[in-house]
Amino acid sequence: xxxxxxxxxxxxxxxxxxxxxxxxxxxxxxxxxxxxxxxxxxxxxxxxxxxxxxxxxxxxxxxxxxxxxxxxxxxxxxxxxxxxxxxxxxxxxxxxxxxxxxxxxxxxxxxxxxxxxxxxxxxxxxxxxxxxxxxxxxxxxxxxxxxxxxxxxxxxxxxxxxxxxxxxxxxxxxxxxxxxxxxxxxxxxxxxxxxxxxxxxxxxxxxxxxxxxxxxxxxxxxxxxxxxxxxxxxxxxxxxxxxxxxxxxxxxxxxxxxxxxxxxxxxx
Numbered sequence: 001x002x003x004x005x006x007x008x009x010x011x012x013x014x015x016x017x018x019x020x021x022x023x024x025x026x027x028x029x030x031x032x033x034x035x036x037x038x039x040x041x042x043x044x045x046x047x048x049x050x051x052x053x054x055x056x057x058x059x060x061x062x063x064x065x066x067x068x069x070x071x072x073x074x075x076x077x078x079x080x081x082x083x084x085x086x087x088x089x090x091x092x093x094x095x096x097x098x099x100x101x102x103x104x105x106x107x108x109x110x111x112x113x114x115x116x117x118x119x120x121x122x123x124x125x126x127x128x129x130x131x132x133x134x135x136x137x138x139x140x141x142x143x144x145x146x147x148x149x150x151x152x153x154x155x156x157x158x159x160x161x162x163x164x165x166x167x168x169x170x171x172x173x174x175x176x177x178x179x180x181x182x183x184x185x186x187x188x189x190x191x192x193x194x195x196x197x198x199x200x201x202x203x204x205x206x207x208x209x210x211x212x213x214x215x216x217x218x219x220x221x222x223x224x225x226x227x228x229x230x231x232x233x234x235x236x237x238x239x240x241x242x243x244x245x246x247x248x249x250x251x252x253x254x255x256x257x258x259x260x261x262x263x264x265x266x267x268x
Contacts, residue, residue, distance in 0.1 A: 010098045016162045025074045034106040036135040039065040043101030044090045062087045065131035069138035078131040110265035118229035120148040126234030150188040156195045207241045225250035233265045
């Protein structure tokens with residue numbers, strides 16, 4: 001046992017797209033705390049003949065946004081497989097009963113605590129960047145605070161629209177569903193598939209959708225710096241392009257003494 005990490009057991013694995021996308025759950029130490037939107041550092045053992053302790057093994061660490069809710073008794077994560085990647089090539093073969101290391105410290109500032117009060121919460125994601133927003137959507141305080149919760153998930157192909165049923169199912173949730181019944185437009189889910197036509201989905205990158213005004217039209221909500229709070233998570237190019245585009249519209253991250261209306265996570 002270490003004072004820096006715990007050893008957890010894999011309890012569930014789900015393959016979304018073979019050799020590409022999967023999710024998994026582990027046990028959760030009672031002492032591990034996090035805020036929706038934060039990430040954990042996960043470790044896997046790999047062989048290393050040059051290991052300093054002479055064990056022939058070493059732990060490789062990577063950051064993963066947490067999908068599960070703070071009140072769940074498990075930790076859930078969503079991963080892409082990087083071909084020949086030192087970390088994900090090991091994760092891809094996880095099975096129930098396998099062991100993972102979890103750093104005891106939580107990380108990240110992609111949380112609603114980064115914002116002053118607002119009315120509309122926009123969660124813009126590409127690929128596995130959706131993960132923290134699934135957690136955020138399970139936070140009762142978010143439902144109580146914002147008039148609209150808008151989730152935009154951009155992927156290349158339809159089979160990458162993971163967690164779609166989970167998000168849309170919140171409208172029937174025993175707690176969150178009550179908010180949706182009282183205000184039918186409270187939860188707005190806008191998937192976008194860029195490389196094939198999919199019924200019920202948009203068909204362009206998020207930057208293009210914002211630039212053309214189509215994203216606001218589809219949401220029925222205006223991107224307004226005075227009331228909109230935006231969270232970004234995804235590949236570095238998407239995050240960089242969106243930050244520049246949104247800066248021109250009056251959105252920026254918090255700075256010392258100046259609350260912002262934009263929060264970003266990019267740990268690639």
